[in-house]
Amino acid sequence: MNFSSKLLENAVNEVSQLPGIGKRTALRLVLHLLKQPTSQTHRLSEALNNLVDDIKLCKKCHNISDVDVCEICANPSRNEEIICVVEDVRDVMAIENTAQFKGLYHVLGGKISPIEGIGPHNLTIDSLIEKVKSGTVKEVIFALSSTIEGDTTNFYIFKQIEKYHIKTSTIARGIAVGDELEYADEVTLGRSIVNRIPFENSL
Amino acid sequence: MNFSSKLLENAVNEVSQLPGIGKRTALRLVLHLLKQPTSQTHRLSEALNNLVDDIKLCKKCHNISDVDVCEICANPSRNEEIICVVEDVRDVMAIENTAQFKGLYHVLGGKISPIEGIGPHNLTIDSLIEKVKSGTVKEVIFALSSTIEGDTTNFYIFKQIEKYHIKTSTIARGIAVGDELEYADEVTLGRSIVNRIPFENSL
Numbered sequence: 001m002n003f004s005s006k007l008l009e010n011a012v013n014e015v016s017q018l019p020g021i022g023k024r025t026a027l028r029l030v031l032h033l034l035k036q037p038t039s040q041t042h043r044l045s046e047a048l049n050n051l052v053d054d055i056k057l058c059k060k061c062h063n064i065s066d067v068d069v070c071e072i073c074a075n076p077s078r079n080e081e082i083i084c085v086v087e088d089v090r091d092v093m094a095i096e097n098t099a100q101f102k103g104l105y106h107v108l109g110g111k112i113s114p115i116e117g118i119g120p121h122n123l124t125i126d127s128l129i130e131k132v133k134s135g136t137v138k139e140v141i142f143a144l145s146s147t148i149e150g151d152t153t154n155f156y157i158f159k160q161i162e163k164y165h166i167k168t169s170t171i172a173r174g175i176a177v178g179d180e181l182e183y184a185d186e187v188t189l190g191r192s193i194v195n196r197i198p199f200e201n202s203l
Numbered sequence: 204m205n206f207s208s209k210l211l212e213n214a215v216n217e218v219s220q221l222p223g224i225g226k227r228t229a230l231r232l233v234l235h236l237l238k239q240p241t242s243q244t245h246r247l248s249e250a251l252n253n254l255v256d257d258i259k260l261c262k263k264c265h266n267i268s269d270v271d272v273c274e275i276c277a278n279p280s281r282n283e284e285i286i287c288v289v290e291d292v293r294d295v296m297a298i299e300n301t302a303q304f305k306g307l308y309h310v311l312g313g314k315i316s317p318i319e320g321i322g323p324h325n326l327t328i329d330s331l332i333e334k335v336k337s338g339t340v341k342e343v344i345f346a347l348s349s350t351i352e353g354d355t356t357n358f359y360i361f362k363q364i365e366k367y368h369i370k371t372s373t374i375a376r377g378i379a380v381g382d383e384l385e386y387a388d389e390v391t392l393g394r395s396i397v398n399r400i401p402f403e404n405s406l
Contacts, residue, residue: 002299004261004292005269011254014247018232027293029221030254034267038255044217045248051214051233052241058207064237066208089207090230096205 001027062107062124064089072096072105079103081138083131085157087111087150091143103141106131111149112156125157132161139167146173204230265310265327267292275299275308282306284341286334288360290314290353294346306344309334314352315359328360335364342370349376 001023003009008030015026033041057063058070065071072078072092082103086092092105108123131137140161144150158168174192175184184192204226206212211233218229236244260266261273268274275281275295285306289295295308311326334340343364347353361371377395378387387395 002296004273004275004295005258005267007250007254007258007269008267008292011250014250017243017247019235020228021232025223029224030251031291031293032222033251033255034258040220041251041255044220045252047210047214047217048233048236048244049248051210052236052244055208055210055237064208064211066210070207072207088234089211090234092207093205 057107061105062109062127063092063105077102080136082141083128083137083139084141084143085128085154086143087145095143103139108144108153111144111147112153113149120156123153125160128157129160132164132166137166139169142168142170260310264308265312265330266295266308280305283339285344286331286340286342287344287346288331288357289346290348298346306342311347311356314347314350315356316352323359326356328363331360332363335367335369340369342372345371345373 001009001012003012011030012023012026015021015029016023018026021029033044054066056065056068058065058073059068060073061070063070063072079102083106084095084101084103085106085108086095087108087110089107092107095101095105106124106128108125108128110118110123112118112120112123128140132140140157142154142157144153154170161168172195173188174195175181175188181189204212204215206215214233215226215229218224218232219226221229224232236247257269259268259271261268261276262271263276264273266273266275282305285304286309287298287304287306288309288311289298290311290313292310295310298304298308309327309331311328311331313321313326315321315323315326331343335343343360345357345360347356357373364371375398376391377398378384378391384392
């Protein structure tokens with residue numbers, strides 16, 4: 001692209017560093033900002049700067065937090081005997097929205113992925129094992145996405161905590177509520193049959 | 204969404220003000236920035252702030268520029284007798300990329316659109332008419348997109364400059380180079396037949 005302005009070119013280049021945003025989209029976004037009051041752009045810049053400068057990770061669960069110990073970990077009514085292992089803050093938000101889980105979380109910060117150069121030591125696995133070792137934890141629930149990386153990570157953690165003889169579980173895989181059987185993939189449908197539950201539990 | 208952090212919520216809210224970016228995409232972008240070195244976010248914020256604070260519009264053509272008179276208007280080898288009327292900086296960039304136009308531009312800053320509350324006085328039409336009145340302009344080329352708003356704007360400007368008896372033209376509409384006839388819409392195909400050109404001119 002041939003820009004008439006260095007300032008414009010610079011802004012477009014920076015915005016197009018974001019994932020999924022190419023030069024054309026970046027130009028559209030930047031021209032939009034130019035049409036708005038400058039205060040909007042100042043607010044945006046300040047919010048982003050404040051975020052990256054001041055954000056903390058909860059010392060206990062490693063979730064994104066404004067304080068040293070996050071709201072969930074600091075809440076005395078949550079059951080600290082059950083730990084749900086998730087990948088990132090989005091999974092915590094998704095599970096919290098269901099209002100079905102009253103235990104604590106442990107945010108790994110990713111999945112083991114040799115292709116992306118992410119090994120166990122880039123994740124918070126050691127801290128999880130420390131928690132299990134300390135003895136308060138009775139159950140670990142694996143809630144990683146069901147991909148090769150997710151399954152590898154689950155298995156790696158399972159092997160490390162096996163010797164402490166606590167309960168381990170994984171969230172149920174099956175046909176989504178409201179979905180039609182004929183469109184489900186075979187693996188999911190197969191698992192949902194093998195792991196069928198008593199009818200009265202589903203009411 | 205239920206955020207675990209005010210800083211995160213604030214950043215997501217600001218990013219989701221951008222057109223075409225919802226809360227989920229905003230969260231994805233913001234979490235991406237958190238995984239990068241903070242210097243990337245600082246560069247992004249600075250580039251955006253510098254843009255909205257220091258950008259100028261060229262005094263002659265109203266295109267986005269870092270200086271009072273843009274490179275194109277300041278270039279003595281460009282033909283100031285031909286003015287190409289466009290909507291915004293993206294159209295200037297697109298036409299400049301063809302290297303087929305040696306005249307000057309006039310950037311309107313939009314199209315007349317009563318629905319969006321944009322009237323002739325929100326655009327740089329008066330400044331265009333002043334240019335025509337001054338007598339140096341011999342031809343005005345309308346290069347707005349071919350929509351109701353574009354046609355309305357063309358016609359409004361045409362009515363105002365008609366009395367100065369200069370040449371007015373509009374860019375050719377027709378089948379795109381490389382396109383198949385059978386997939387073209389009827390209006391475009393019809394226009395391309397009515398406005399056919401001598402075969403030797405197309406070689």
